[in-house]
Structures are given as C-alpha cells and as structure tokens.
Amino acid sequence: xxxxxxxxxxxxxPEQEEKLIAAIDKYKGVKGAMMPILQEAQSIYGYLPxxxxxxxxxxTGVSLEEIYGIxxxxxxxxxxxxxxxxxxVCLGTACYVKGSGQIIEEVSKQLNVAxxxxxxxxxxxxxxxxxxxxxxxxPVMTINGEVYGRLTVAEVAGILEKYR
Amino acid sequence: xxxxxxxxxxRDRMKQAMVIRKGTEKSYDAVAGQGSVRSQVxxxxxxxxxxxxxxNIHKALDEExxxxxxxxxxxxxxxxxxxLCANGPIMIIYPEGTFYSHVKVEDVPEIVSEHLLGGRxxxxxxxxxKVDGVLTTxxxxxxxxFYKKQHRVALRNCGAIDPENIDEYIGTDGxxxxxxxxxxxxxxxxxxxxxxxxxxxxxxxxxPTGRKWQFAANQPxxxxxxxxxxxxxxxxxxxxxxxxxxxxxxxxxxMAIAGYAIGADEGYIYVRAEYPIAVHRLQVAIAQxxxxxxxxxxxxxxxxxxxxxxxLGAGAFVCGEETALLTSIEGNRGEPHPRPPFPAVKGLFGxxxxxxxxxxxxxxxxxxxxxxxxxxAMGTEKSKGTKVFALGxxxxxxxxxxxxxxxxxxxxxxxxxxxxxxGKKFKAAQTGGPxxxxxxxxxxxxxxxxxxxxxxxxxxxxGGLIVMDEDNCMxxxxxxxxxxxxxxSCGKCTPCRVGxxxxxxxxxxIISGNGEMEDLDRMEELxxxxxxxxxxxxxxxxxxxxxxxxxxxxxxxxxxxxxxTCPAGVCKKLLRYSxxxxxxxxxxxCARNCPNEAIVRTDYIAPGHKLASMQILAEKCxxxxxxxxxxxxxxxSKS
Numbered sequence: 053x054x055x056x057x058x059x060x061x062x063x064x065x066p067e068q069e070e071k072l073i074a075a076i077d078k079y080k081g082v083k084g085a086m087m088p089i090l091q092e093a094q095s096i097y098g099y100l101p102x103x104x105x106x107x108x109x110x111x112t113g114v115s116l117e118e119i120y121g122i123x124x125x126x127x128x129x130x131x132x133x134x135x136x137x138x139x140x141v142c143l144g145t146a147c148y149v150k151g152s153g154q155i156i157e158e159v160s161k162q163l164n165v166a167x168x169x170x171x172x173x174x175x176x177x178x179x180x181x182x183x184x185x186x187x188x189x190x191p192v193m194t195i196n197g198e199v200y201g202r203l204t205v206a207e208v209a210g211i212l213e214k215y216r
Numbered sequence: 217x218x219x220x221x222x223x224x225x226x227r228d229r230m231k232q233a234m235v236i237r238k239g240t241e242k243s244y245d246a247v248a249g250q251g252s253v254r255s256q257v258x259x260x261x262x263x264x265x266x267x268x269x270x271x272n273i274h275k276a277l278d279e280e281x282x283x284x285x286x287x288x289x290x291x292x293x294x295x296x297x298x299x300l301c302a303n304g305p306i307m308i309i310y311p312e313g314t315f316y317s318h319v320k321v322e323d324v325p326e327i328v329s330e331h332l333l334g335g336r337x338x339x340x341x342x343x344x345x346k347v348d349g350v351l352t353t354x355x356x357x358x359x360x361x362f363y364k365k366q367h368r369v370a371l372r373n374c375g376a377i378d379p380e381n382i383d384e385y386i387g388t389d390g391x392x393x394x395x396x397x398x399x400x401x402x403x404x405x406x407x408x409x410x411x412x413x414x415x416x417x418x419x420x421x422x423x424p425t426g427r428k429w430q431f432a433a434n435q436p437x438x439x440x441x442x443x444x445x446x447x448x449x450x451x452x453x454x455x456x457x458x459x460x461x462x463x464x465x466x467x468x469x470x471m472a473i474a475g476y477a478i479g480a481d482e483g484y485i486y487v488r489a490e491y492p493i494a495v496h497r498l499q500v501a502i503a504q505x506x507x508x509x510x511x512x513x514x515x516x517x518x519x520x521x522x523x524x525x526x527x528l529g530a531g532a533f534v535c536g537e538e539t540a541l542l543t544s545i546e547g548n549r550g551e552p553h554p555r556p557p558f559p560a561v562k563g564l565f566g567x568x569x570x571x572x573x574x575x576x577x578x579x580x581x582x583x584x585x586x587x588x589x590x591x592x593a594m595g596t597e598k599s600k601g602t603k604v605f606a607l608g609x610x611x612x613x614x615x616x617x618x619x620x621x622x623x624x625x626x627x628x629x630x631x632x633x634x635x636x637x638x639g640k641k642f643k644a645a646q647t648g649g650p651x652x653x654x655x656x657x658x659x660x661x662x663x664x665x666x667x668x669x670x671x672x673x674x675x676x677x678x679g680g681l682i683v684m685d686e687d688n689c690m691x692x693x694x695x696x697x698x699x700x701x702x703x704x705s706c707g708k709c710t711p712c713r714v715g716x717x718x719x720x721x722x723x724x725x726i727i728s729g730n731g732e733m734e735d736l737d738r739m740e741e742l743x744x745x746x747x748x749x750x751x752x753x754x755x756x757x758x759x760x761x762x763x764x765x766x767x768x769x770x771x772x773x774x775x776x777x778x779x780x781t782c783p784a785g786v787c788k789k790l791l792r793y794s795x796x797x798x799x800x801x802x803x804x805x806c807a808r809n810c811p812n813e814a815i816v817r818t819d820y821i822a823p824g825h826k827l828a829s830m831q832i833l834a835e836k837c838x839x840x841x842x843x844x845x846x847x848x849x850x851x852x853s854k855s
Contacts, residue, residue: 127530183452185263
C-alpha cells in the first residue's frame with residue numbers, strides 16, 4: 053500500500069523516548085525483533101514518524117532504510133498520526149457487498165476528509181480498513197474504537213454529530 | 217502439573233460443572249459444602265457480540281445477581297463465538313438451554329427476575345425463525361435451522377467453554393491427546409495417525425497435513441520449528457479468529473503434538489494484530505498452559521520440551537503466504553520467496569519448519585483422541601472431516617458454520633443460512649477471498665470439497681463464503697478484489713505488481729462506460745501472464761476473481777461495454793436517475809437535497825397534483841442518490 057509522509061510536526065517527549073529505549077533494549081538478543089519493536093514504538097507515539105525510526109536505527113544498529121522499508125510495507129504501521137476523532141470504515145467483502153462503499157463516501161463528504169488522510173487541524177482522520185471480522189454487523193465503522201454496525205447512509209450524519 | 221494423574225483429576229472435577237451445559241444435570245457443587253450452582257449463563261464474548269455490546273451485558277448481569285444475592289447460585293461464563301453472529305449479543309441459560317438473541321443491557325433485570333428467579337423464559341427474547349413459512353419460536357440453540365445441519369469438530373468448544381479458563385478446556389478432555397502421544401505413541405505413530413485421518417490443510421490449498429509433518433520429521437535432528445498461521449487476511453473470513461477466541465488451548469495442544477511428531481521444541485503463532493480479543497485470549501492461554509506445565513520443560517515428566525511465542529502481524533495480506541509469513545517472523549518485509557526449498561526443509565531462521573493454519577490444528581487433538589477412522593468417516597472421498605465457513609453478505613443468518621465436507625452450497629445458504637433477505641434472488645457465492653471465484657446459481661448443488669471447488673473455478677480458500685444477490689454487480693465485485701490485490705501485492709514479481717494494476721485499469725475503464733469488447737481479450741491474456749509469471753500464491757491466484765466473473769457473468773461485462781449500463785445499478789458512472797412526472801407531487805425536497813443543483817422544476821402538472829413535477833439534469837447529476845433516498849413518493853428511480 054502506498055503511504056504518504058506526514059506533514060504534522062513531531063512532538064515527542066523525553067518520557068516517550070525513555071519508554072522507547074526501554075522497549076528496544078528489552079528485545080536485545082531476540083531473533084526477528086524488529087516487528088515487535090516497531091509495534092511497541094507505535095503504541096508509545098501513536099504512529100511511526102521518521103524521528104522515531106531514526107532513534108530505533110541508532111539503538112539497534114539496523115539501517116534507517118531497512119526500518120523504513122518495514123514500516124512502509126505493513127498497513128498497520130502508521131506514518132501519519134490519527135486524528136482526535138479517528139473514523140475507520142470496514143471495506144471487507146461482507147461489508148462491501150452491503151454498501152460500505154457508500155458509507156465511506158458519505159463520511160468523507162460529511163467530514164471533508166479524504167480517505168486515508170487526516171484533516172489539516174488534526175481533528176479528523178478517515179481510514180478504509182481491511183475486514184475487522186464483525187461481518188455479522190455489516191456494514192461496520194468504528195470511531196475511536198467504538199463500533200457502529202448495520203449502518204445506513206442516512207444514519208452517518210447523526211452519528212458523526214456526536215463527535216463534532 | 218507433573219503427572220497425567222493430576223490432569224485427569226482436574227478433568228473429573230470440571231466435568232461436573234460442564235454436565236449442566238448438556239442439560240443432563242440440574243445443578244452441581246462448585247466448591248464442596250458451599251451450596252450448589254443451579255444455573256449457568258453463557259454470554260458470547262466473540263468479536264461480533266462484543267462489538268454489539270456483550271461486555272456491558274455481562275457486567276450488568278453480574279451486578280444484578282449480586283444485588284439479588286444470587287451470585288453463588290448462578291454462574292456467568294464468557295464464551296467464544298456461538299456462530300450466529302447476526303443475532304448477537306447471544307446468551308444461553310443452562311440447564312434449560314434457553315437461547316436468547318439480540319439481548320440488551322435493559323433486558324438484564326427481567327432475565328434475572330423472570331428466568332433465573334421465576335423459572336419462566338422471557339419469550340420476547342427467544343429466537344424466532346420461519347419453519348415451513350410460519351414464524352416459530354425456537355427455545356434452544358440446537359433446534360435452530362442454523363445449527364441442525366452443522367457438525368462441530370473444530371468449533372466444538374466455541375461457545376461451550378470459557379476460553380480464558382484452562383480448567384474448562386481440560387474438563388472437555390483437553391490436553392488428554394498430548395498426554396496420550398507423549399506416553400503411548402512414537403512420533404512416527406502420531407504422523408501415521410494424522411496421515412490416515414486424511415486431514416488436509418484448512419488454510420486454502422488443502423495439502424495433506426500428515427505429509428507436511430513427515431517431510432519435516434525426515435530432516436536430520438536438530439533445531440526445528442512449529443508455526444501456526446493465524447494471519448487470516450481474506451476479507452469476510454473469520455473462522456480462525458473464532459477458534460482462537462473460543463478455544464485457544466486446542467491450538468496450543470495441537471502445536472505441542474506437532475512438535476513431538478517432528479522433533480521441534482519451539483513454536484510461533486503469527487496472528488493478525490487486527491484481532492485484539494484473539495491476541496488477548498492467546499496470551500492468557502499460553503500463560504496458563506505454562507503455569508500448569510503443559511508448555512515448557514519436561515512436560516508430564518517425559519523429558520519433552522515445548523514452548524510457544526506469539527508474534528503479531530501488521531496488516532499485510534501477503535503474510536498469509538507461508539514463506540512470506542516466515543520472513544515476517546524473522547523481522548523483515550514480508551516478501552515471499554520461491555519454493556523449493558520448502559519450509560519443511562529450510563524454513564524459519566533457515567531450519568526445518570511446519571506451518572499449519574489454525575483450523576487445521578483445531579482438528580488434531582480430536583483425531584488423536586478419537587482415532588483416524590473416526591475423522592475419515594466424515595466428508596468425501598478426497599476431502600475428509602468438516603470445514604468451517606464464515607457466512608456473510610446477503611444472507612439472513614450471518615455467522616460461523618461448520619459442515620461435513622460434501623454438503624452442498626444450497627444446504628448452507630438456504631437451510632443453515634436462512635436464505636437471502638428481502639426476497640431477493642441469489643446471484644453468486646464467493647469463496648476463497650481475493651484468490652477465489654464467484655460460483656453462479658447453477659452450481660448450487662455441487663458438493664463442497666477441495667477438488668469440486670477448484671473444478672468450478674473457485675477454491676476452498678480459508679473459508680469465507682460471501683453471498684451476493686441480484687443487487688450486486690459482478691464487474692464491480694471483480695474490481696473490488698483487484699483493488700485489494702493491487703494494494704496488497706508485495707511488489708517483488710513484475711507480473712503481479714504491474715499486471716494486476718493494468719488489469720484494474722481495464723476494469724475501471726469498463727465500469728466508467730469506456731470499455732471495448734477487445735478489453736475482454738486483453739484481460740484474459742493478462743490473467744494468464746499473471747498466473748504463470750508470479751512466484752507466490754497471491755500472484756498466481758490474483759486474476760481468479762476476474763477469470764471467474766468473466767466466465768460466468770460475461771453478459772454483465774457485455775452490458776457495461778456495449779449497452780453502457782450496469783444491470784444491477786451499482787456502477788455509478790453508468791447510472792441514470794430519473795423522476796416519474798406522474799408520481800412526482802412537486803414538493804421540491806429532492807432539489808433541496810441535491811448537492812449540485814441538478815434538479816429543476818418542469819412546467820408539467822400531473823393530473824390530481826397541485827405543483828409542477830421535478831426533473832433531473834443528466835449533465836449536472838453527480839449520481840449521489842441523495843434525491844432518491846429522500847423521496848417519500850417513490851417517484852425517483854435509477855437504471
């Protein structure tokens with residue numbers, strides 16, 4: 053998947069950096085540890101900006117190119133931070149045949165945010181996700197982890213209103 | 217735990233608690249001398265029901281029981297998935313076996329006062345379904361049409377036990393198979409049993425599991441690995457997730473058995489990070505198994521060592537391919553590499569490795585316990601046992617079903633799935649995810665097994681089964697899967713990386729009304745090149761959705777290309793919205809809803825109406841459908 057680099061300014065704190073270094077050191081000597089390290093780094097910072105990748109590169113001795121190669125390969129590694137209100141619409145097959153394509157269009161229209169991006173003020177982000185496995189509730193979207201199922205296009209505006 | 221004796225003691229103690237769920241006993245003593253438990257309430261804690269709020273119901277029930285002083289008499293158990301996800305949140309109360317669906321937090325006080333205290337079932341929450349055309353109340357889960365034709369082997373504990381309590385797994389004969397192989401069988405006997413059972417890989421291609429194990433066992437002794445592929449990436453497939461959420465110990469036990477069979481002492485489970493509940497349950501299960509000494513050093517005092525590490529995927533579909541998965545566990549970009557060498561010879565960290573899928577492992581302990589003949593008695597000649605399908609799309613009973621191999625699609629869709637909602641007509645069933653194909657109505661009576669599905673141009677795949685009705689456009693579906701494959705192609709092989717993109721571009725041309733008949737030939741040619749020229753399963757199967765839809769639904773392609781219409785009314789650029797002037801009362805709501813000022817008033821007033829009717833200007837219409845969804849007079853149609 054093609055990923056865009058973020059334009060949001062990096063605001064890491066010394067506490068976060070301390071946690072990151074502890075996480076890297078925990079995996080010293082573990083075989084194949086780069087994925088778990090990146091996963092922990094993402095849970096500390098919420099995404100993987102180039103600044104964080106540089107710290108990992110210096111600490112592990114793995115080149116930045118290789119780390120960037122891994123971070124950009126996997127869909128779950130975010131090079132962009134989430135919005136304060138993070139909307140994700142499932143585009144798995146079960147949701148798609150039940151109309152999630154129209155749902156995501158409606159969300160994009162309502163929030164004025166393109167799919168796969170964050171609004172310039174950092175308030176909203178919209179993501180098309182792979183199947184989250186809640187096919188019984190299709191079509192499904194999540195907002196900050198809260199699940200909304202059996203959606204219709206008409207309901208979207210009302211649901212988003214709660215997050216304005 | 218050091219001995220099999222201790223394992224059997226836990227089993228016998230737990231069996232008493234489990235019999236109440238079979239309906240044969242009315243109560244049991246949880247702890248001697250503290251009164252007896254007379255009811256168990258099972259609440260589904262799978263992803264589907266959790267998404268519809270089952271955690272809050274569990275909490276409310278605990279509080280209500282406490283308030284009424286019933287907490288010692290009624291035990292609340294959080295289980296894995298029952299399968300009937302469309303009706304969640306689901307609750308079952310034993311010993312009666314009463315099945316409540318669509319339960320809400322507000323229903324909890326009534327369930328406690330009426331059912332658990334009053335002994336009367338809450339009728340309005342009972343499941344209802346049509347039997348011979350009459351809406352009938354079905355009080356118990358086992359009697360629903362959804363369950364009757366199912367045969368649960370891999371899912372036997374899903375929805376039946378608490379997956380976060382190892383004792384409940386032991387109470388259903390858990391870890392007995394591991395005890396048996398370690399004390400009574402040689403590694404070769406284990407492999408022979410799995411071979412004789414006819415078990416084939418449930419992850420997609422259907423390779424015989426026993427043969428895979430044999431290859432790895434034949435390698436010289438030394439470091440070897442057992443890997444579980446839980447990177448269930450097919451959209452619309454959630455079988456593996458449900459097994460991990462509902463019965464994680466079954467997978468751990470089978471991996472230890474496999475370790476003994478091939479001579480490995482280390483296992484890895486590679487699981488999708490998108491499955492937080494499954495990841496959590498696996499972590500709990502691994503910790504409990506270690507605490508009991510069922511994983512770790514010197515298991516049962518036999519000198520056999522085996523431990524398991526959990527690794528989380530990061531959202532790359534290609535990592536479901538075995539060589540890519542191993543590369544990812546090693547901490548790299550998950551790119552596949554050519555086989556041979558097969559992983560059984562040179563796999564994880566360069567060592568002999570077996571990789572099996574979750575559902576495959578879920579069958580293993582039962583094959584050891586019940587014998588190869590028991591397993592091979594189920595299914596068809598070349599496909600033994602059962603298969604779990606995740607039933608989704610345009611179907612009444614969305615959920616998880618397990619059927620003997622050889623069951624027909626019609627039985628799954630009509631009898632188990634409850635048919636297609638809103639009286640719509642069946643168009644196709646999609647199996648095998650982005651690697652599979654669409655099965656048209658004329659094959660509904662084909663018995664499902666690995667070979668039959670391949671013969672009709674689809675594949676078993678991991679088990680996603682998406683039903684589509686007359687409102688789905690097959691060209692759009694092919695486009696949908698191609699978009700997925702283009703996104704997920706790792707980029708290593710040119711035919712896959714570039715070829716799928718070219719294929720997608722031609723499909724885009726067709727759905728936007730610019731297709732030519734020659735495009736069909738071009739696509740066929742491209743499909744062949746991609747299949748022949750790609751290294752891994754993802755690339756080799758990527759054109760399948762296009763090939764299958766072109767074969768079975770060619771008329772829809774032709775309609776898009778020649779008539780410039782989308783018969784199902786899906787492809788936006790080919791749609792025309794129009795207003796029936798006789799039905800339109802001229803209220804003007806559509807014009808107000810229109811984002812592009814494409815609707816204007818005419819000067820025609822239909823007989824009986826006071827205002828002139830509205831009209832859509834085709835050149836300004838953006839085809840958003842806002843006018844149609846807002847019209848109360850059914851005056852707007854699309855074609």
